[in-house]
Structures are given as C-alpha cells and as structure tokens.
Amino acid sequence: MPQLGSGIGGLMVEVQERTRESFQRLASAELPALYWLARRLVRDGAEDLVQEALLRAYRSYGTLREDTAAGPWLKRILVNVFRDQLRRQARSVQELPVEEVEDFSLYQTLVEQDPLPYSDTLHHDYLRAFGKEDVREVLLRLPELYRAPLVLRYMDGFATKEIARLLDVPLGTVLARLHRGRKRFERELWVYAQETGLLKGVVQ
Amino acid sequence: MTENQGLIPCSEAVRQLWDYLDQAVSPEDQAKVEQHLSFCRTCCGELEFARQLRGFLAAQGADELPPHVKARLERFVADL
Numbered sequence: 716m717p718q719l720g721s722g723i724g725g726l727m728v729e730v731q732e733r734t735r736e737s738f739q740r741l742a743s744a745e746l747p748a749l750y751w752l753a754r755r756l757v758r759d760g761a762e763d764l765v766q767e768a769l770l771r772a773y774r775s776y777g778t779l780r781e782d783t784a785a786g787p788w789l790k791r792i793l794v795n796v797f798r799d800q801l802r803r804q805a806r807s808v809q810e811l812p813v814e815e816v817e818d819f820s821l822y823q824t825l826v827e828q829d830p831l832p833y834s835d836t837l838h839h840d841y842l843r844a845f846g847k848e849d850v851r852e853v854l855l856r857l858p859e860l861y862r863a864p865l866v867l868r869y870m871d872g873f874a875t876k877e878i879a880r881l882l883d884v885p886l887g888t889v890l891a892r893l894h895r896g897r898k899r900f901e902r903e904l905w906v907y908a909q910e911t912g913l914l915k916g917v918v919q
Numbered sequence: 920m921t922e923n924q925g926l927i928p929c930s931e932a933v934r935q936l937w938d939y940l941d942q943a944v945s946p947e948d949q950a951k952v953e954q955h956l957s958f959c960r961t962c963c964g965e966l967e968f969a970r971q972l973r974g975f976l977a978a979q980g981a982d983e984l985p986p987h988v989k990a991r992l993e994r995f996v997a998d999l
Contacts, residue, residue, distance in 0.1 A: 735999065738999070739996050739997065739999060742996050742999075743993060743996055746984060746989070746992050746993070746996070747981040747982065747983060747984050748980075748981045750981070750984055750988060750992065751980065751981040751982065752981075755979075762988060762991065762992065765992060766992070766995050769995065769996065769999065770999075773999050817930075817934075820933070820965065821968070821972075822964055822965050822968040823961070823965075826964070838967075838968050838971060839971060842971060842972070842975045845975075847979055847982070850975075850979050865976075869973060869976040869977060870976050870977065870979050870980065872977075875943070890938075893937075894934060894937075897937060897972075901972070
C-alpha cells in the first residue's frame with residue numbers, strides 16, 4: 716500500500732479511493748510502452764528497469780492526479796530510475812568531439828555510394844531495410860549520453876525542456892546532444908548495414 | 920554554395936533542419952533556413968531525408984510484449 720500521510724484525512728480518503736487494483740490495471744495497460752522504452756535505453760536489464768519504475772510509481776501513486784496521464788507519468792518515472800542507475804554506475808561518458816560526428820551525412824553518403832542501385836526511392840528503401848531489432852542495435856551503439864535524448868525526443872515524443880528536466884542537464888546541453896546523437900545515429904545506420912550485410916536481403 | 924550576405928552555409932542549415940521540422944526555431948532562424956532551402960537542392964534533400972528519418976524513429980514504438988516477458992511483468996504487477 717502507498718505510504719499514508721499521518722492524520723491527513725483528505726489524503727487518506729484519496730489514497731483509499733485509489734485502490735491497489737486501480738494501480739495494477741493502469742500499470743498493466745502501460746507495460747508494453749514501458750518495456751519497449753526500457754529496451755531502447757538499456758542493452759540489458761530492461762525488465763528490471765520496468766519493475767523498479769513500477770515499484771517507485773506505486774509508492775508515489777497518490778501524487779498522480781489523473782489516471783489518464785498515467786502513460787507519460789510512468790515513463791517519466793522510468794527515465795528517473797534510468798538516470799539514477801547511470802549515476803550509480805558513475806561511468807564517465809566522454810562527450811564526442813564535435814568534428815568527429817558533425818560532418819557525416821547519411822543522405823549524402825547514400826547518394827554517393829548508391830547501395831541500392833535499382834531503387835527509385837533510395838533513401839526510403841534504405842531505411843526500410845532496418846527491422847526494429849536492427850534499429851535497437853544501432854541505437855545501442857550510441858553512448859547513453861546521446862541515445863537517451865534521441866529516444867525520448869523522437870521515439871517517445873518528450874519535449875526538449877522536459878528531457879532536460881528528466882536527465883537533469885541544461886536545455887542547451889540536450890539540444891547539442893540531440894544534434895550529435897542524430898548525426899551519430901545516421902553514421903551508425905550506415906556502418907551497421909555495412910558490417911552486417913543488411914542490404915543483401917533487400918530485393919534490388 | 921557561395922557565401923552571400925545574410926545567407927547561412929549548408930552546415931548551419933543542416934544543423935537546424937530537425938528543429939525547423941519541429942517548428943522549434945525562432946522566426947529569424949526559420950527565415951534563414953527557408954532562404955537557404957530556396958536555392959540549395961542538397962539541403963532540400965537533407966530536409967526530406969530528415970523528415971523520413973523522424974517518421975522512421977517515431978514508427979519504432981511499442982509492440983506487443985514477448986509472451987515470457989508479458990507473463991513475468993504481469994505477475995510482478997499482480998504481486999504488488
């Protein structure tokens with residue numbers, strides 16, 4: 716059960732109304748969204764991340780005002796758990812030198828290298844060759860520093876300001892990491908396909 | 920491209936394309952990006968590809984859970 720504030724009648728009534736069953740119902744509905752977000756954030760331990768987030772969410776369920784906002788609320792908690800895990804690991808992740816990534820353009824590389832010579836829609840067909848697990852592998856090649864903002868912004872639709880708050884970094888840092896993350900992602904989309912022979916299976 | 924007064928180079932235009940698509944650039948920057956796009960075919964291609972990439976990322980959303988994961992997580996929720 717959630718922790719009750721001592722002697723605060725209104726809160727008690729609220730907590731009583733929000734039964735364990737309602738939390739379970741709400742959490743069950745969000746399991747796929749939470750699990751797939753966790754799988755994009757971490758290589759291993761996605762289930763643990765979801766479980767830790769659910770425990771934390773259950774303890775603070777009383778702070779959720781509207782059950783309709785449960786999806787984003789649970790995702791935010793999961794990102795908080797992820798951030799705390801990163802801090803505990805206390806790994807110093809190096810920022811990439813700007814010039815190392817910023818010059819790469821997947822758009823231009825595809826034009827120049829033309830890996831699908833019989834395609835009329837080269838860029839579109841190139842992306843279509845990537846299955847969801849391929850995309851995950853590409854994402855996991857990015858340092859968390861760049862991967863997390865990219866996932867949160869473009870796959871889960873968080874606003875940049877909220878990402879800054881969730882990851883506890885300045886907005887300008889988020890914007891810079893998003894840019895570098897996009898460039899790094901483009902480059903890894905290219906390198907991954909080269910390394911794995913991904914395009915060989917594509918009908919040309 | 921040649922440098923003209925007030926025009927931004929390709930590197931700067933490309934840097935802003937995703938924010939431009941998000942309508943998250945200032946009106947001044949939006950005008951600069953659009954001015955650049957009006958004469959730079961390469962960056963128009965970059966813009967179109969950025970749009971495709973964005974859609975590609977957004978389409979990677981949540982699938983159904985694999986059965987063994989679903990069973991474990993649902994049991995975990997039931998035990999809360």
